[in-house]
Amino acid sequence: MERIPILRMGRFLIVSIQVDMHDRLALTLQADLAARITETGAHGVLLDISSLEVVDSFIGRMISNVAATSRVLDAETVVVGIQPAVAITLVELGLSLPGVRTALNVEKGMAMLRQATVHLDHAADLDSDTLSESPDGSAAM
């Protein structure tokens, strides 16, 4: 069955949607992502939807569900690369994704995730492959 890959990068998970979303795929992604977050103990999820040209209310709700699920599992979620047309559609559908962080592109999204999880740098139980951050935690918002 078709699946959307979930990549691990340090303490973050990266999901890049490169195909047309359909409902089954969205549900599978939700389940897979929740499983992976628990499995890896990731602290952040980056959802790249820059290739998504068409959204409907279901996909919109899926995005906000993914974010809510991740938050419950203690992982920050940033949705990046929403196209103008998609943004307008979501707003017209009344889905303004409250509580979901957004960023313009992957780079800014990663920066946002790092900043949001910078306080975890000092924690002892981090994996050895964690991205290095400056020990100065004063930049945290």
Place this chain on the structure above:
Amino acid sequence: MADTSRAVRSDSGRIARVLEQDSSELLDAWVAAQSGVLSLRGSISPNELRAQSREFISLLQKAAANNPAGVTGPGWEDVRAFLADLSSSRAIQGFSPGETATFVFSLKEPLFKRLRRAADSDADVLATDIWNATLMLDELGLYTTDVYLKSREELVSRQQQDLLELSTPVVKLWDGILALPMVGTLDSNRTQIAMESLLQRIVETGSDVAILDITGVPTVDTLTAQHLLKTVNAVHLMGAECIISGIRPQIAQTIVHLGVDLEGVVTKASLADAFRTALQRTGRSVVRATAPAAPTNERDRA
């Protein structure tokens, strides 16, 4: 319509004869009647008016003599084309629809007078003639009004289009800071276009902050506020921050009275304040480079 055509057909020949025989006398009387009404405007010269009137009488005479069918039928194309030209040019000159239609209707009095003379106190003939002439002139007058309205509508829609194109410039204030100065009433159509061009520019420039300046928006009602909120939400979804600026005191009061919820939206009184905030958010600050006497640097003025 069929009845009208028949009625005109039966006796339009007589009307045409009257128009031909007394044309110069009729012209004088008609022009006099018209200038009585049009004198208020003065944007059309007496010579021009006379030339137009003369042309109309001769066209009308030709059409009535040779083409007995109704005004909307074949053979009247010249008359209709002439009236179309006339009314669209008058619409542009700023005449009212009433004044434009008067061009045709004012022909009635002088024409009826001459018809009466031609009828030679035969009441039946006179009644028929006047009825036919009335039908003919009424139809032509209404046609004039139709064309007038059509050309006005074209004018309005063209101006609307111009306005739409003029009203949505997205300007770059600084690296990563865009501004969208909104001018005029915000309807769904305009907001949509403005939103699209703003979002597109955010993608192109990779901007972090967008300032929505509504200094030029005269009134804000619930619908307008909803449009603004939609734009703000869309900008947020794109991953940029949106600041609304240029809210005038009355508008601020209206927003509160209407109970519009601007919670979570950053609002600033002036564009300068919004720009300062935007600079701060992108990790910059405004400092004075020299002594206060000579503010030469652009950052200084900001």
